[in-house]
Amino acid sequence: MSEITLSELEKQYGDTTAVEDVSVDIRDGELLCLLGPSGSGKSTTLRMIAGLEEPTSGEITINGEDVTDQSAYERNTSTVFQDWALFPHKSVLENVAFGLKMRDVPKEQRRERAEAMLERVQMGGYGDEDPTNLSGGQKQRVALARSLAVNPDVLLLDEPLSNLDKRLREDMQIELREIHEDVEETFVHVTHDQDEAFTLADRIGIMNEGELIQVGEPTEVYENPANRFIEGFLGDTNFVESEAVRVTDDAVHVETELGYELVLPSDGDPDVTEGAELTLSLRPEVLSIEQDAAADSMEGHEQPVLADGSTLNAVVGTVENVLYRGSTVRYSVSVNGTSMFAERTGANTDALTAGEEVRIEWEGDDVLAFRPDGSQVTL
């Protein structure tokens, strides 16, 4: 159990900056996921916490103690590597007991502890095996047991599930979650997989181009992303370019590339000036798509305001193609020449076909807007 603080952490390789000004307080006992595309600096950050990389500047503390200048072997952190890095010349049990051996734990005690850890990851009875003969999932479990055996201040996981197939990966995510709750230690998990981060994390830290852009609970980062990059990275969405044409106290009216004027309701005093360029994000899960029985009703492109004051936006378009994806069906729709997509569950048998006129609707509150610099607009 321990808290880790990263302050203004920076790592440069020659002229390239791999990690830039990363500051975060990792809470005692939490599971923090560092999420980002490859090359975003998340693994480098993790390796700096482990002591395997030396930061160019900045400070790392564990439980208040400055460990920035300590080598990897002096820190009580342990890492589960992407390729697991099991020692091929040692048995499974010797692998798990290795860290204890380095800590001069007596032989009998470390054997007991190692066996208990193997038991914990459901690898009991595999102690005498050669690790090179194990399957990917089994290696993964042994690596986890090896890292947990030393009772680290923090367990660092460097994309350890990325080499497993989808089904096994999902099982391991749930198991990892259970182990985390069981051992009550601080975990920092690096991944490029959004689903994995959402499944595992207490909090998610999103990194891009070496910077830590936002740290928050999964719902927080998903529903209220700090910028356009996060909105795009966390899931599929339609980005629609627009311009604010009328700003009132409770709504922003925008003219969009879809050829429709849309209404974005505001909680009051929106932080937008007329003429500002805005990128709207319309996530497929907030869009409903129906056959357009009365295409004529959209004449004039006026958006209706509902009785309770909320706005319903709607656009009409033509289905361009239908992509069957198993649990969902994705429709690509051309709205006045601009493409956007909406989804239906696969169970919805009332299938739409290409060439059909459709109406896409959503509630104005479900739309996020971003400035040209990427930051989110408070509506």
Add this chain to the structure above:
Amino acid sequence: MSSTLHRETLETAAFRAGYLSLLAIMLLPLLVVVVTSFSGTGRLAFPPESFSIAWYGEFLDSVRWLDAFTNSIIVGVGTALLATVLGVTGAFGQELEDDDGLLGTLLAPLVLVPLLIPPVILGITLLMYFNEFGLRGSYASIVLAHTLWATPLVYFVMRSVFSRFDWQQLDAAQDLGAGPVQSFVHVVFPNVKHGIFVGGLLAFIISLQEFVMALFLSTPGTQTIPVIAWTEIRQALDPVVSVVSTILVVISVVAIVAAVIATNLEWLSRQLS
């Protein structure tokens, strides 16, 4: 189709025949040496008029030859140990270096230099140099000279061995609390020990057969086998020289076979995993 196939097999056969005859021509002198060592007469002639193992007895009775044999083993083992330590640590250090620094860039060509200097010149230079330190004629002087030659070979063998090593294992070891020495002993060494063994054997063979520098640097007390063989041949060609050569050839072949087995065992275990 069949004619192309036919031509290909013919070409392969021709290539093999050429290759084998080349090998035979190169290996024939060895055969001559081995056969003449069993000569029944006192003349070094091929083919011998009769056969005996008398000259092996002669060799075993000769204090000079046996002393030279001991000297060669002492110098060979010394060279193997020193060159292995230098070559392994050099290659290891270079692998550890993050970005190719000045030392790293200079090391590889620098290490090669002794191989490019003619041994006569190296021998004379070292003789003068070691005289300054009072090392003339010592085992140490010959070991150091041979190490100059053997180290680059060990170094390049180890570079290739380390390039196949999974360096993440070193990270894992340090991450689990192993210091620099512990992680080398417990994790790096077990993975590269066959390579180190091969490098050491190579250094030993280099030392065993090196003649020119040993000629310059040795005194009667430290003469190695090639030096004695040279002086013997100049006095009288007798089959003991062939006996000694045969023993050297056998030692080298045994060492090479051991090296091949060691590398193949490693290769085999990798294949099986």
